[in-house]
Amino acid sequence: MGSLSAKEDGTPDDVTGLTANQILHIRETWQVVLSNKRANGFAIFRILFTDYPFTKKLFRSMDQVDIDVPEQFEKNIALRAHITRFLHSFDTYVSSLDEPADLQQLLYDTGKSHLRHSVKPEYFDALGNVLMKGLTAVLGKDFTEEVQGAWGTAWGFFVIHLKQGLEDAVRHGAETNGTAAGTDE
Amino acid sequence: RDMMGNGANILLKMFEINPDTKKVFAKFRNIPDNQLQSTPRFRAHVTRVMASISTVVNSLDDQEVLLDLFKDIGKKHYPARVPTEYFDVIAGAILCMLQRCLGTGYTAEVDSAWTKLYGSLGRHAKDGLREAAAMGTP
Numbered sequence: 133m134g135s136l137s138a139k140e141d142g143t144p145d146d147v148t149g150l151t152a153n154q155i156l157h158i159r160e161t162w163q164v165v166l167s168n169k170r171a172n173g174f175a176i177f178r179i180l181f182t183d184y185p186f187t188k189k190l191f192r193s194m195d196q197v198d199i200d201v202p203e204q205f206e207k208n209i210a211l212r213a214h215i216t217r218f219l220h221s222f223d224t225y226v227s228s229l230d231e232p233a234d235l236q237q238l239l240y241d242t243g244k245s246h247l248r249h250s251v252k253p254e255y256f257d258a259l260g261n262v263l264m265k266g267l268t269a270v271l272g273k274d275f276t277e278e279v280q281g282a283w284g285t286a287w288g289f290f291v292i293h294l295k296q297g298l299e300d301a302v303r304h305g306a307e308t309n310g311t312a313a314g315t316d317e
Numbered sequence: 318r319d320m321m322g323n324g325a326n327i328l329l330k331m332f333e334i335n336p337d338t339k340k341v342f343a344k345f346r347n348i349p350d351n352q353l354q355s356t357p358r359f360r361a362h363v364t365r366v367m368a369s370i371s372t373v374v375n376s377l378d379d380q381e382v383l384l385d386l387f388k389d390i391g392k393k394h395y396p397a398r399v400p401t402e403y404f405d406v407i408a409g410a411i412l413c414m415l416q417r418c419l420g421t422g423y424t425a426e427v428d429s430a431w432t433k434l435y436g437s438l439g440r441h442a443k444d445g446l447r448e449a450a451a452m453g454t455p
Contacts, residue, residue: 169375209381209382209385210385212379212381212382212385213382213385213386213389216372216375216376216382216386217372217386217389220368220369220371220372220375221368223368224364224365224368227320228364233357234357234360234361234364236357237357237358237360237361238361238364238365241361241365245393248396
């Protein structure tokens with residue numbers, strides 16, 4: 133399946149901007165990340181908390197954790213659970229790279245779900261830098277210019293819809309004063 | 318092997334067992350069942366349900382994370398004000414889907430394992446849901 137744009141001949145999809153080849157690159161390298169979920173998941177979040185220390189306060193009891201103390205970081209259960217959910221969630225995006233409508237909806241909903249965690253839309257921009265740095269660390273020389281370009285294009289699409297979902301949720305919350313009894317699920 | 322298809326069957330089965338469960342989905346409750354599989358919002362929920370189950374199955378050896386995952390599932394359903402009983406309905410629908418999928422592979426042992434898992438998941442998800450309600454989070 134997938135959209136009708138001729139991705140087979142290397143044309144970028146007109147919604148995501150990704151070519152079939154780029155999708156392949158992303159999926160292959162993503163498998164490498166998944167091959168060691170715990171370590172690689174923590175590596176990504178370690179980069180987040182190191183480069184953007186303000187994000188620590190978004191996570192339950194992370195404030196008291198000294199990320200330089202061995203194991204203290206990895207022992208945080210709430211964080212460990214979030215990292216697991218993050219990786220599986222990200223996996224649904226990677227699986228849907230060839231289904232732009234599905235992908236967009238998933239990203240939008242994820243953005244929205246971060247409202248209750250005091251996340252601001254611009255925080256997702258930080259994650260882009262973290263992702264690239266994390267992939268460099270995990271993939272090493274396999275993070276070629278081509279692969280980097282593919283992930284950059286994908287992230288460019290992801291971040292738009294993640295932020296949109298959250299922005300809409302913020303606006304909706306402001307409009308209804310947080311008394312909405314339902315959700316747009 | 319067919320996350321979208323099998324996942325869709327879980328939700329459709331749930332709607333069949335108890336049509337009220339469809340009503341909590343504000344964005345597609347008025348769309349006929351036979352059109353849901355091509356509706357992005359329905360597909361997104363199916364994807365998330367299956368990803369959730371995958372996450373749980375992948376974390377079976379980590380009790381503490383498992384508990385957090387179960388409760389988080391509950392919490393996530395509070396904004397839509399999902400009644401706690403609906404977790405039991407979907408559990409039934411999931412077992413039904415597994416039976417269909419596995420055929421003779423769905424042994425008494427398999428049934429016992431999944432029933433146990435969903436018993437635990439349901440219990441803690443309901444706790445998570447009640448906690449979210451008590452905290453009055455949006």
